[in-house]
Amino acid sequence: TQLLEQSPQFLSIQEGENLTVYCNSSSVFSSLQWYRQEPGEGPVLLVTVVTGGEVKKLKRLTFQFGDARKDSSLHITAAQPGDTGLYLCAGRRSQNFVFGPGTRLSVLP
């Protein structure tokens, strides 16, 4: 059983469309992180959200942490082919990082 669930598992969209991906858990985390992983590379941190209800924006990416600190969403506006990759959410548990299974996004030109 995954501690963190992500949906959808796969997403293929056209350039210019908007999308939202989700990260859900039955556990409370002190913080949640979003990473993006490109083929042949390791995951790279996009953002850390700490406070329940927090919203952070990173250019066309908007991240939200649920009020109960159990879930998070990532919204991308006007997706571009460069956004293609595996999006992973991660929760902090003790001192380690627990990762969800990821959403594999493909943005077609």
Next chain:
Amino acid sequence: DAGVIQSPRHEVTEMGQEVTLRCKLISGHNSLFWYRQTMMRGLELLIYFNNNVPIDDSGMPEDRFSAKMPNASFSTLKIQPSEPRDSAVYFCASSFAGMDTEAFFGQGTRLTVV
């Protein structure tokens, strides 16, 4: 700093052989994580160290796997004997200890056991 450095990038070995994966941490980081990534199971934590001490090795699949940190900047993950089901991409990551810190990943070692 060049980031987390893993070697080799690719390893192809025959079943039964010993495999050693290497990782150099970012200077100053004191936490080290080994992960395994497959399409079926995603990114799984194998073991992590704090200040060179193994804290949680519950993710290590079985006794064939072992990990060491001989010093503060270097770690190895050894598989002996290797099996085809060990084929995966193995990542190490380092960070500062603390609850809101970031994990910095290496580029991974793609292991294929035939």
